Amino acid sequence: AQSVTQLDSQVPVFEEAPVELRCNYSSSVSVYLFWYVQYPNQGLQLLLKYLSGSTLVKGINGFEAEFNKSQTSFHLRKPSVHISDTAEYFCVATSGTYKYIFGTGTRLKVLA
């Protein structure tokens, strides 16, 4: 069965420091991967997606992620975070069946 694991429930980081939010997935079939961000009292919005092709995916707000098939990972990175990046981040996987598997989320807290 497909599953998504976000290894860190909370990540505190100082403003302008780099950050990596970790995501591992398990799937016996081809997988499509997404990162979504949820700001307080809002819905989820797409940061970036991997469907095929280049394993380095660039998204909005300076975020990027790398698909690593051998390590079954899809970690999210940003070289320099801002206070406004404080939010919850979800890693999501699907094998194309429209059944999306969500990770439990990582709360990113950017400190001044």
Place this chain on the structure above:
Amino acid sequence: DAGVIQSPRHEVTEMGQEVTLRCKPISGHDYLFWYRQTMMRGLELLIYFNNNVPIDDSGMPEDRFSAKMPNASFSTLKIQPSEPRDSAVYFCASSRSGELFFGEGSRLTVL
């Protein structure tokens, strides 16, 4: 383009009352999803539709929950009777080509 529109944004009701949540998907999207988000359980898929037809409702918690999609531009999620454990944020999302677009959510509080 208007995004996914949900109403009401907030609903406070008493146990035993009927609750109806509404969703207007993005025009042209042929998939519609209902999710529930709580602190304890995270995001849970309740049901999804393709071309207005329910495809998978295995996530609907019990018979008190029902969902309909009478046409391509409208869906409802009904809880009758409501219970305090139904308190959560309910999200509607739509999709056409794999990417999910979420509404702002309906925060339900059952007293």
